[in-house]
Amino acid sequence: MSIKRLLTVAASAAAVAALFSPVSSASALDAGSQGTKSAQLASADGYLHVYTQPYGGGRECKWSGNSNDWGSCRNLTSDIWNNGYAGGLDAVDLYTALNAGGAHACISQGDRWIDTTTGEYRFTYGSGLEQFGKSVNNNISSHRWVDYCSQG
Amino acid sequence: MHRWTLALLTAGLLATTVTGCAGTKATPGAAESGTRQAAAGPKETLWLAEQLLIKDCMEKQGHKYWVEPPRPDDVSIRFPYVVNDPAWARAHGYGTDLRREREAEVRRNPNQRYFRSMPAKTRAVLVSDLNGVRPQGLSARLPNGIQVSHSDQGCEATAERQLYGDLQAWFTATRVTDSLAGMRVGLVTNDKRYKAAVKPWARCMHDRTYTYADPARARAAATQPEKPWPHAKEVGLASAEAACAASSGLSSVAKSLDTEYRDELRRRYPRETADLARLKREALPRARAIVARGD
Numbered sequence: 001m002s003i004k005r006l007l008t009v010a011a012s013a014a015a016v017a018a019l020f021s022p023v024s025s026a027s028a029l030d031a032g033s034q035g036t037k038s039a040q041l042a043s044a045d046g047y048l049h050v051y052t053q054p055y056g057g058g059r060e061c062k063w064s065g066n067s068n069d070w071g072s073c074r075n076l077t078s079d080i081w082n083n084g085y086a087g088g089l090d091a092v093d094l095y096t097a098l099n100a101g102g103a104h105a106c107i108s109q110g111d112r113w114i115d116t117t118t119g120e121y122r123f124t125y126g127s128g129l130e131q132f133g134k135s136v137n138n139n140i141s142s143h144r145w146v147d148y149c150s151q152g
Numbered sequence: 153m154h155r156w157t158l159a160l161l162t163a164g165l166l167a168t169t170v171t172g173c174a175g176t177k178a179t180p181g182a183a184e185s186g187t188r189q190a191a192a193g194p195k196e197t198l199w200l201a202e203q204l205l206i207k208d209c210m211e212k213q214g215h216k217y218w219v220e221p222p223r224p225d226d227v228s229i230r231f232p233y234v235v236n237d238p239a240w241a242r243a244h245g246y247g248t249d250l251r252r253e254r255e256a257e258v259r260r261n262p263n264q265r266y267f268r269s270m271p272a273k274t275r276a277v278l279v280s281d282l283n284g285v286r287p288q289g290l291s292a293r294l295p296n297g298i299q300v301s302h303s304d305q306g307c308e309a310t311a312e313r314q315l316y317g318d319l320q321a322w323f324t325a326t327r328v329t330d331s332l333a334g335m336r337v338g339l340v341t342n343d344k345r346y347k348a349a350v351k352p353w354a355r356c357m358h359d360r361t362y363t364y365a366d367p368a369r370a371r372a373a374a375t376q377p378e379k380p381w382p383h384a385k386e387v388g389l390a391s392a393e394a395a396c397a398a399s400s401g402l403s404s405v406a407k408s409l410d411t412e413y414r415d416e417l418r419r420r421y422p423r424e425t426a427d428l429a430r431l432k433r434e435a436l437p438r439a440r441a442i443v444a445r446g447d
Contacts, residue, residue: 006235028394034370044265045272045275045276045279046275046278046279065413068377068378081287083279083281083283083287085263085264085267085275085278085282086206086217086220086263086264086267086282087220087258087261087262087263087264088220088223088252088254088257088261088264089258089259091282099377099378100376100377101372101376101377106334107300108304108327108330109283110283110284110287110303110308111287111301111302111327112287112301112302113298113299113300114206114287114301115299118297118299119297120296120297120298120299121296121297121298122296122297124296124331124334124335124337124338125228125334125337126368126372127338127341127342127368127370128206128335128341128366128368128369132338137254145256147223147226148223148225148226148229149334
């Protein structure tokens, strides 16, 4: 009986996958939206949330997709919260330069770095690239959703 | 996706068979468990069990949830230092094609489609039921100094608590070991032996008309999103990189340094490494039972 359930799960997943052909490659890029909500008020909605001050202070920017340019939050963030939903590509690579350039750090789904002003949060991926080993505080310009934070 | 589903279903079937015959000593258990392990290793079994627990929990909240397949390795996991597989480079370059396929796959993902089809209010409920309302309750200080927090509520936390027992220990062990992996790559690429080995690699690349100081820069140039390279051009550079990685000795230097620093970090952070192994080991029987039950 349990197998039947499992088969049903697999079959329905496969059916859904088969029913919907790939979305014609609409850009995965998402314009950032900005608000002034505090962390307490921000709804849990599957976004990457960033704040210009620690503990959800200052201005908020949030994205559901990738961003090549953090706009008004570029190089101005001290609190990062990955509140992504399930379904793959739910960790986030945070890049120092525009267009996913330079060194990066990675934050897992559901994780929050609530105060990056301590100077201890550093870009630990992309050795040899711009800003590797430097603090992420006020130093992030773009991001990409990825499957893993670990490098194996 | 279909391959893993089949493998895991096979695992489930075999686990059921084994459970079903547990009373009769005549079952050739060793042979069956061998087959089962070949079909789905501990990693896949733990993954599936956690997914089944999340699904169960989300359904109890009145949501739909589809068991997520394990994720494919991306290029930074496959080749943390230098692309060193000529056949792979010939097919995928630096893997931009695979990345695009993966993004398309995620757009079709049933959980993602379900989530996106819901009004904002429901999406908020879905996320908080999965992730917890606030990222509080679990906290860990990583070796690189990052203080990371996470919710101890929600279906993901509930599933991990059921599976691994000590949720805080699991959170710390996974986040610390993930960060050690990143640290390891940094240590290797900063090592003077790696830097020395990069020089003949760069000379070899130069002979092939490519002027990049190191593999990181070559990869970054070929995978810049605002100026996507034609596939053939990406393949050309990655293929040269792979050929030079072998002939210059960079590939083998990177491999031996990777092993050296992996051991060193394991010695420097013995607790989290050991905790992770222990928590997984202890969870495996529970995971097998959950997969066999299929709930």
